[in-house]
Amino acid sequence: MRFDAIGVFLTGSKLAYFRHAVSIIPGSYKPMLFCGFNGIVLSGFEEAISWRLGYDLICLNGPRDASAIKRMLADTPFETQPFLTTGMQRNIATKTPLLPADKRKKMLVFAEQVVIPSRQKDRQKLVRILAELARRSPNWEVLIKPRIAPNEATFHRNDQHISQTIQETIGHPPTNLQLDYRPLPEVLQEARLMATVSSTALFDALDYGCKPVVMADFGNLPRSGGHVFVGSSVCHYFDKLTDLDSLEEQLEWPNPYWLEWVGYGKTHQPAKLLEFIQDWKERQGSMSAPIDLEQPGYVVNSHNMSFNQLRNSAEKAIRARQFGEAAASLELAQLIRPDHRNVRRRLVALRRNHWIARRLGLLLSPRFNG
Amino acid sequence: MSIILLADSNLGAYACTLLANELAQEHLDCLVVTTERISSLVSPLPENPAGNGRVAQLNCSINELLLSSLILKATAIGVFIRASNVETFVTNYRQICQLNAQRPAPVFSGPVFPLAGDTLIEDLLPRMCCDLLCLHGERQLEEAHDLMHRWPNPVPTVAIGFWFMPEAPETGGLVGVGKPDSPHTLVVLAQKGLPKLKGAAERMLRLLGQKASASPHWQVLIQTDHTQSEKQLPLNADQRVLAELPTNISFGASGNLPIVLGRCSACITISSPWIYTAMAWGRAVVVMADHGIRTDHGSVPFSSSGVMHRLDSITALDDLLEMPIVNSNWLEKMGWGVHDGASQLVKALRTRAKPEASQ
Numbered sequence: 177m178r179f180d181a182i183g184v185f186l187t188g189s190k191l192a193y194f195r196h197a198v199s200i201i202p203g204s205y206k207p208m209l210f211c212g213f214n215g216i217v218l219s220g221f222e223e224a225i226s227w228r229l230g231y232d233l234i235c236l237n238g239p240r241d242a243s244a245i246k247r248m249l250a251d252t253p254f255e256t257q258p259f260l261t262t263g264m265q266r267n268i269a270t271k272t273p274l275l276p277a278d279k280r281k282k283m284l285v286f287a288e289q290v291v292i293p294s295r296q297k298d299r300q301k302l303v304r305i306l307a308e309l310a311r312r313s314p315n316w317e318v319l320i321k322p323r324i325a326p327n328e329a330t331f332h333r334n335d336q337h338i339s340q341t342i343q344e345t346i347g348h349p350p351t352n353l354q355l356d357y358r359p360l361p362e363v364l365q366e367a368r369l370m371a372t373v374s375s376t377a378l379f380d381a382l383d384y385g386c387k388p389v390v391m392a393d394f395g396n397l398p399r400s401g402g403h404v405f406v407g408s409s410v411c412h413y414f415d416k417l418t419d420l421d422s423l424e425e426q427l428e429w430p431n432p433y434w435l436e437w438v439g440y441g442k443t444h445q446p447a448k449l450l451e452f453i454q455d456w457k458e459r460q461g462s463m464s465a466p467i468d469l470e471q472p473g474y475v476v477n478s479h480n481m482s483f484n485q486l487r488n489s490a491e492k493a494i495r496a497r498q499f500g501e502a503a504a505s506l507e508l509a510q511l512i513r514p515d516h517r518n519v520r521r522r523l524v525a526l527r528r529n530h531w532i533a534r535r536l537g538l539l540l541s542p543r544f545n546g
Numbered sequence: 547m548s549i550i551l552l553a554d555s556n557l558g559a560y561a562c563t564l565l566a567n568e569l570a571q572e573h574l575d576c577l578v579v580t581t582e583r584i585s586s587l588v589s590p591l592p593e594n595p596a597g598n599g600r601v602a603q604l605n606c607s608i609n610e611l612l613l614s615s616l617i618l619k620a621t622a623i624g625v626f627i628r629a630s631n632v633e634t635f636v637t638n639y640r641q642i643c644q645l646n647a648q649r650p651a652p653v654f655s656g657p658v659f660p661l662a663g664d665t666l667i668e669d670l671l672p673r674m675c676c677d678l679l680c681l682h683g684e685r686q687l688e689e690a691h692d693l694m695h696r697w698p699n700p701v702p703t704v705a706i707g708f709w710f711m712p713e714a715p716e717t718g719g720l721v722g723v724g725k726p727d728s729p730h731t732l733v734v735l736a737q738k739g740l741p742k743l744k745g746a747a748e749r750m751l752r753l754l755g756q757k758a759s760a761s762p763h764w765q766v767l768i769q770t771d772h773t774q775s776e777k778q779l780p781l782n783a784d785q786r787v788l789a790e791l792p793t794n795i796s797f798g799a800s801g802n803l804p805i806v807l808g809r810c811s812a813c814i815t816i817s818s819p820w821i822y823t824a825m826a827w828g829r830a831v832v833v834m835a836d837h838g839i840r841t842d843h844g845s846v847p848f849s850s851s852g853v854m855h856r857l858d859s860i861t862a863l864d865d866l867l868e869m870p871i872v873n874s875n876w877l878e879k880m881g882w883g884v885h886d887g888a889s890q891l892v893k894a895l896r897t898r899a900k901p902e903a904s905q
Contacts, residue, residue: 219664219667219841220664220841221663221664222662222663222664222839222841222846222849223839223840223846226838226839226849240692240695243688243692244689244692247685247689248849249850250850250875250876250879251850251873251875251876251879252849252850252852252873252876396671396674397671397672398664398667398668398671403667403671403693406694406696406697406698407694407695407696407697407698408696409696409698431696433696434695434696437696472855472870473852473853473854473855473869473870473873474849474850474852474854475835475838475839475849475854475855475856476838476839476849477838477839481838500858501858504856504858507749507858508836508837510745511743511744511745511746511749511837512743514744514745
């Protein structure tokens with residue numbers, strides 16, 4: 177099957193390696209490659225962009241990200257990197273009309289995040305605050321929606337599942353505080369309120385007509401992601417709330433200007449991406465060449481910095497009998513993965529001074545075939 | 547106007563002294579209060595620059611300052627202490643003012659060295675209790691404005707340039723303008739804990755050793771960056787690698803960075819902020835690109851610098867003198883483009899100033 181475009185939503189080095197792999201496919205036809213972000217970016221934006229440079233299109237959430245990428249690439253050879261703001265509306269409108277607030281259950285769903293807050297004592301504090309709030313609000317149901325099921329994993333690591341934290345922190349939770357493993361959209365369609373520390377689920381809540389609130393108890397420091405939500409006008413300290421009735425009464429909808437800034441709303445839509453792909457198809461013969469990532473004085477992660485790219489470069493250098501260069505690439509690869517046996521064996525072979533020993537070592541160590 | 551500038555590190559104290567001298571030119575009296583003695587950093591500047599304001603220095607703890615009557619006489623206070631301690635200081639100061647039925651003077655603060663990306667945001671957030679944020683250049687101003695977009699009470703900002711360093715070395719202190727003559731010195735600005743990857747410090751030293759051996763007419767000086775005490779080795783590397791280094795590599799004493807930078811031919815770092823001084827003074831510079839752009843290496847601000855190179859791509863140290871020069875637009879936006887920082891600061895403070903204390 178021939179694809180017009182491929183969207184790549186992987187972690188940094190895999191993103192770079194995928195683009196590299198497509199670039200070496202034989203033949204003149206290449207699908208358009210685009211990448212993006214899986215939600216609101218809390219930190220590490222510049223590093224993430226450095227892994228994405230060279231893609232035919234980088235999809236961004238909204239003007240906040242666009243401003244950051246422009247600042248990063250200004251006055252550099254990569255200034256022409258194409259990017260678009262495609263927004264954060266992740267859910268297609270349901271066919272059934274959304275329930276108005278007064279027809280919804282008095283239910284607050286808390287969207288848990290795997291590593292925010294990250295310290296175990298903060299996660300215990302989180303559970304305690306929610307339990308106390310549930311106790312103060314006996315006419316409400318407080319549901320915690322775990323990000324993952326027990327024994328599941330994301331690329332974020334956490335030692336303890338939220339169910340275990342609840343058990344260890346409060347033993348028996350109040351009867352109106354429960355874990356709920358149903359898909360989030362299902363819960364958001366019946367709950368009145370959705371709470372989070374800094375999850376992208378805030379925007380999912382808006383899609384389903386559920387009023388979001390940001391739990392400000394963990395401050396606005398980057399490690400909690402709270403700083404991104406300060407302008408939303410929906411930040412509240414949960415440990416200071418009288419009960420959920422009072423919260424519902426005083427809670428506004430998020431500031432529309434802030435929503436627009438982060439990419440939620442009608443201005444920034446995936447339709448722009450489809451237009452771009454269509455345009456790409458029509459103009460493919462006359463498209464300008466992709467940006468050249470090889471620029472003296474500039475380094476981008478997506479160019480020869482991933483583990484596999486470094487191994488590829490080493491093999492290329494070995495074929496060209498540039499053994500010093502090959503060793504340099506493998507040394508860097510070894511820093512990324514010090515325990516990789518094949519890299520170590522290849523590097524030992526390259527460091528042999530005598531050409532026969534080196535050649536023999538290279539013959540006996542497994543070659544990387546990308 | 548009389549301003550107190552408070553610092554809790556050697557380099558912060560040095561920077562505050564430089565800023566105080568600039569403010570004295572603007573007819574202001576300044577008191578630099580340091581919790582550290584600043585003697586170990588040799589300044590290339592004259593002791594008492596000509597100016598209409600007075601500059602004094604005081605060595606005391608933060609609490610001693612808060613309890614002294616001096617604090618109540620200040621018409622503005624610059625707080626250049628560790629970001630995590632700023633809020634406590636500002637809260638205590640404002641409470642002391644309240645107890646004395648006095649309006650608090652505006653408090654300004656910011657990172658001493660130019661930062662960008664996550665590191666800048668992390669540094670700024672604990673300083674949001676201040677009345678004014680002091681930043682370095684256009685880039686930081688934009689980042690701060692984006693950060694505070696739609697905040698209910700955004701904190702005003704001002705860019706005051708590279709105030710942490712002398713704008714120029716002492717007369718005659720800049721060796722070889724344009725292309726320096728032999729014998730050459732390469733200054734390696736070493737930072738605590740960097741590079742982070744296991745074995746990377748040894749690799750860096752081994753490569754430097756190879757380059758130094760191949761270039762005997764160069765002296766390589768591994769210079770402790772500001773983040774370390776004098777007693778520590780600049781690089782936490784295996785002793786065996788250190789023992790094998792050629793004789794033209796040496797470890798420099800900390801404390802005389804501005805002088806060393808003015809006299810070197812080239813300078814290399816992973817992300818030390820002193821590289822900005824080398825850049826601004828026209829030295830040949832290389833920001834090590836071996837590990838790519840990494841937030842935990844502090845290399846994010848340098849992605850646009852135009853001087854990032856892999857150490858293994860440098861064949862001989864003489865190559866350093868032929869490397870492309872720094873992206874000047876980027877350098878200006880990082881702060882080098884602001885040359886009237888002190889007067890910008892005074893202007894921003896005057897709009898927030900409290901009335902002069904009665905004598």
